Amino acid sequence: MRIFDPHIHMSSRTTDDYERMYEAGVRAVVEPAFWLGQPRTSPDTFADYFDSLLGWEPYRASQFGIRHHCTIALNPKEANDPRCRGVLDLLPRYLAKDGVVAVGEVGYDSMTPEEDEVFAAQLALAIEADLPAMVHTPHRDKATGTRRSLDVVRESGLASERVLIDHLNELTVAMVKEAGCWMGFSVYPDTKMDEDRMVTILKEYGTERVLVNSAADWGRSDPLKTRKVGEAMLKAGFTAEDVDTVLWDNPVAFYGQSGRLDLAEADPAEFYAGNTIKRGG
Amino acid sequence: MTSTTDPVRTLEAALDGTLDERGRRWLEQAIGRVAERGQAVLEVFPAAGRSCGRGPLPGMPGWTVDQAARARLLLALPQEGAPLGELLFDVYRYGDAAERIAVLKALAVLDGADPAEGGADLAEGGRAPGGRLGGHGLPIVRDALRTNDTRLIEAAVGPYAAGHLADDEFRQAVLKCVFVGVPLSAVAGLDRRADRELARMLADYARERTVAGRDVPQDVWPVVERHPEVMQDRGRQDVHRPERIG
Numbered sequence: 001m002r003i004f005d006p007h008i009h010m011s012s013r014t015t016d017d018y019e020r021m022y023e024a025g026v027r028a029v030v031e032p033a034f035w036l037g038q039p040r041t042s043p044d045t046f047a048d049y050f051d052s053l054l055g056w057e058p059y060r061a062s063q064f065g066i067r068h069h070c071t072i073a074l075n076p077k078e079a080n081d082p083r084c085r086g087v088l089d090l091l092p093r094y095l096a097k098d099g100v101v102a103v104g105e106v107g108y109d110s111m112t113p114e115e116d117e118v119f120a121a122q123l124a125l126a127i128e129a130d131l132p133a134m135v136h137t138p139h140r141d142k143a144t145g146t147r148r149s150l151d152v153v154r155e156s157g158l159a160s161e162r163v164l165i166d167h168l169n170e171l172t173v174a175m176v177k178e179a180g181c182w183m184g185f186s187v188y189p190d191t192k193m194d195e196d197r198m199v200t201i202l203k204e205y206g207t208e209r210v211l212v213n214s215a216a217d218w219g220r221s222d223p224l225k226t227r228k229v230g231e232a233m234l235k236a237g238f239t240a241e242d243v244d245t246v247l248w249d250n251p252v253a254f255y256g257q258s259g260r261l262d263l264a265e266a267d268p269a270e271f272y273a274g275n276t277i278k279r280g281g
Numbered sequence: 282m283t284s285t286t287d288p289v290r291t292l293e294a295a296l297d298g299t300l301d302e303r304g305r306r307w308l309e310q311a312i313g314r315v316a317e318r319g320q321a322v323l324e325v326f327p328a329a330g331r332s333c334g335r336g337p338l339p340g341m342p343g344w345t346v347d348q349a350a351r352a353r354l355l356l357a358l359p360q361e362g363a364p365l366g367e368l369l370f371d372v373y374r375y376g377d378a379a380e381r382i383a384v385l386k387a388l389a390v391l392d393g394a395d396p397a398e399g400g401a402d403l404a405e406g407g408r409a410p411g412g413r414l415g416g417h418g419l420p421i422v423r424d425a426l427r428t429n430d431t432r433l434i435e436a437a438v439g440p441y442a443a444g445h446l447a448d449d450e451f452r453q454a455v456l457k458c459v460f461v462g463v464p465l466s467a468v469a470g471l472d473r474r475a476d477r478e479l480a481r482m483l484a485d486y487a488r489e490r491t492v493a494g495r496d497v498p499q500d501v502w503p504v505v506e507r508h509p510e511v512m513q514d515r516g517r518q519d520v521h522r523p524e525r526i527g
Contacts, residue, residue, distance in 0.1 A: 096327040
């Protein structure tokens with residue numbers, strides 16, 4: 001089973017996770033820029049974070065045979081802090097980088113006027129940089145937030161097939177499918193989706209334009225959830241081709257629209273003696 | 282010792298033989314923009330890989346096409362000296378890994394070294410005519426040497442570092458290479474700059490590894506053996522280069 005995890009925050013995971021992911025069949029990931037638990041207070045710390053998503057993290061991933069790309073954006077929660085607004089000025093510079101395959105995560109957290117403004121501004125940047133966009137839907141008041149996100153996308157002029165709406169569930173999938181956007185599902189141990197509910201949705205809505213991710217980060221989450229969904233699909237009677245469509249072809253097709261997806265085989269570099277990563281002296 | 286050829290001509294000859302029509306046109310326009318307004322380099326630099334390709338560059342061992350294209354763009358900058366160093370640092374600071382490596386490799390070229398000769402003249406202590414960077418690229422080298430990315434560290438210990446780093450910095454750079462597994466064959470000018478103090482540091486490192494029951498990288502020995510007296514000092518007599526097998 002080859003797996004492309006289209007949404008995982010590897011910066012918060014250990015090298016053990018990279019090893020287990022490789023064993024499970026994960027060969028490519030996209031790490032969207034998001035918040036880090038502790039709120040940031042200046043654009044400089046965002047620049048360092050973006051540098052990490054373009055430098056250290058792909059380098060670390062490559063040592064475990066996994067290709068790493070990222071999406072770059074000012075996330076909706078921190079869009080509410082005026083001290084972080086300067087991040088928008090940094091974005092054009094970062095959106096030009098080879099490793100960036102979309103603008104994201106953009107969207108809503110609390111649906112404030114500040115979030116409206118930053119969301120729309122970043123969809124405009126996506127058009128300018130000729131990149132797709134990856135939209136986070138809010139945990140609170142999800143259906144309203146998803147509907148409103150689709151409205152903002154429509155008004156932006158960004159083609160719906162260049163937009164991925166993520167963290168969907170049974171109540172939000174239909175409107176996104178109807179709008180013609182890609183449908184993302186985060187499979188979590190407790191919250192969001194689980195494997196069996198995911199399989200039920202795939203039975204009802206089909207595999208077209210559906211992406212499954214672990215969204216693993218620093219919270220309770222599981223970087224092997226993609227694999228578990230693949231197994232649940234097979235058990236429920238889906239074919240190996242169906243699994244490959246959802247876990248590989250669809251993310252490749254969506255992020256491939258950037259023209260920057262590079263899936264050349266990543267060779268695990270030789271490990272530095274006795275250490276799992278070349279961390280230096 | 283001076284450079285006998287022009288780095289711009291060397292890069293252009295190598296790139297000419299490799300770029301397709303689209304890449305050639307992109308590079309020509311990008312050079313024009315950079316020559317006219319140095320800050321434009323910030324806009325064109327990230328796209329060099331997508332526009333020109335990333336494969337190995339025939340005729341220039343160790344260089345890729347995007348690295349050479351990026352070096353060519355930096356050579357088009359109108360700035361010199363400190364302002365050039367500041368602009369280069371900005372390009373490097375906001376660069377992804379590939380861009381940072383390209384800036385590091387270009388430092389020697391901007392200092393007048395001929396990339397086709399691997400910057401040997403600079404590494405050996407010569408000063409090439411036409412160099413317009415001087416020591417103003419050193420903050421970039423120092424930043425790269427603080428990272429833990431072996432690709433950056435390897436690019437940092439090129440001829441520019443050999444020509445400009447102070448003795449203590451150069452020794453730390455060599456030690457860092459040994460620690461992270463960058464082969465010492467990648468360190469430009471090592472023969473000229475390997476002094477007794479570096480031999481002492483590497484001998485101590487070898488001892489530390491031996492005491493811990495770990496392997497000692499083979500490439501430290503040629504440096505240590507150039508100063509055999511460091512092995513005679515108290516505490517190091519128990520460290521020996523293992524016999525070669527075969």
